Amino acid sequence: MSRAKVSLQDIAGRLGVSVKTVSGALHGDGSIRMSSDTRQRIRALAEELGYVPNLVARGMRRGVMPIIGIVADGLITQPFATEIMRAFDNSMRADGLSVIVTSTGSGRPVEASIAELQRLMPQAIAYATMYHQVVELPPAARDAVRLMINCRDTEDTIPSLVPAEREAAATITRHLIASGRRRIAFINLPGLLAGELRGAGFRDAHAAAGLAVDESLVRPATRGTYSGQARSLVFEHVAELFGRADRPDAILCGNDRVALEVYGALRRHDLAIPDDVAVASFDNQVEIAARLDPPLTTMALPHRAMGRRAAEILAGHEAPAEAVEEIPFRFVERASV
Known part of the structure; x- marks a missing residue:
């Protein structure tokens, strides 16, 4: 059997169980009851056959895709701020999530950038800036943005990560x-x-x-x-x-x-x-x-640390410590003092 064509139905047919049971074993759905032996046999066969989950189909069923959206206010053009994105993307990849970045500014409203991301059904949307600042987001954007990176909202209603x-x-x-x-x-x-x-x-x-x-x-x-x-x-x-x-x-x-x-x-x-x-x-x-x-x-x-911390929050591993979380700088001692 071609490894690229292995489906849930193939695994279910081999083991004589339902497709729903196979899906529960492979996708971590705790609401589907089965014995640990059945779960282990399903996972072992899936690995043997080289089953690769159809993340698009799974995302469509759940109403979200394995994507984190970033609205970048000039972020990707600055050498320092790109460290945020590099650390963020690396951490997200470890969680099986992809990062999609869209830019705002130069006359393009934030709402347009957010609407563009929302069409992709991301799990979450963050707003990031190239330098530390306070940002006044329009109400529609404030409702959509889950985390602010390297900036904070004027009303401090959105969790934010900023340099200390x-x-x-x-x-x-x-x-x-x-x-x-x-x-x-x-x-x-x-x-x-x-x-x-x-x-x-x-x-x-x-x-x-x-x-x-x-x-x-x-x-x-x-x-x-x-x-x-x-x-x-x-x-x-x-x-x-x-x-x-x-x-x-x-x-x-x-x-x-x-x-x-x-x-x-x-x-x-x-x-x-x-x-x-x-x-x-x-x-x-x-x-x-x-x-x-x-x-x-x-x-x-602390741009790399901000990127990693943002990934922890948006991947659902940890909640923000407080409304505005300050990320410490690192002291680098050389010979000028």
């Missing part, structure tokens, strides 16, 4: 303080939620250590909201900060790209890292952080 930005900033700042640094400049990311939360964590660590934050050392990395198009202010800030008598002894950077600019600016002023000034950052963009001289101490974004 504030705690990450507190951790890296505590490390700078523990290394003996007391005048820490922070060249932060203006206009972004990540920058706002990291600024709060920076202040938390100072308060816990009984230190006052010198607000003159807290500067925006760019003019206007941080983006690849915004004009950088890093060289200007470094020139001003190190042209004064009370210069900083450390610089915390909003991300590794800002740190790359800081390295160049410090070298222009003949300042050595970490002897003259320590430098630390966020992201762990390895092609930057590991290749700088000296290599950069930074906080690694």
Whole structure:
């Protein structure tokens, strides 16, 4: 018998049982009663014959397919955020589930992306973004989305997974303080939620250590909201900060790209890292952080962990721990502090 053509009817006929009994044994339907011996014989024969379940037919009967849908707000175009999708897809495959991604943005409404996924009868739909943000979903989308990844709903009615930005900033700042640094400049990311939360964590660590934050050392990395198009202010800030008598002894950077600019600016002023000034950052963009001289101490974004955690939730293994679950960064110590 061709292995590709083995059906439930074939197995039932060989063993003299009903198709319903075979389906219950192979598909885990506990409502169909049978002896353990019968279940074992069915499974053994199915394996021997090379039975492959018809997931499409099974999904049609149940009204859902073995699919998880993702509405991606720019996610698949960003090198960091693709780590979410890679970890998520790998975990889903282990559960026999496929991931279908559709994009929104650029004038395409979220409802259209969700409707496109719903035609495929997915088990669940998630909404993911390329950077940490608060998203206002329309009511129809809010009813359809089961989980938000790297973002949260304005009303916090949908379970969300977000990076623990504030705690990450507190951790890296505590490390700078523990290394003996007391005048820490922070060249932060203006206009972004990540920058706002990291600024709060920076202040938390100072308060816990009984230190006052010198607000003159807290500067925006760019003019206007941080983006690849915004004009950088890093060289200007470094020139001003190190042209004064009370210069900083450390610089915390909003991300590794800002740190790359800081390295160049410090070298222009003949300042050595970490002897003259320590430098630390966020992201762990390895092609930057590991290749700088000296290599950069930074906080690694938890995108892979978010992807794996999202897979656990959407595959039904675990429920969200709370309405907004913060996923911790990973501290990566190198030689810049």
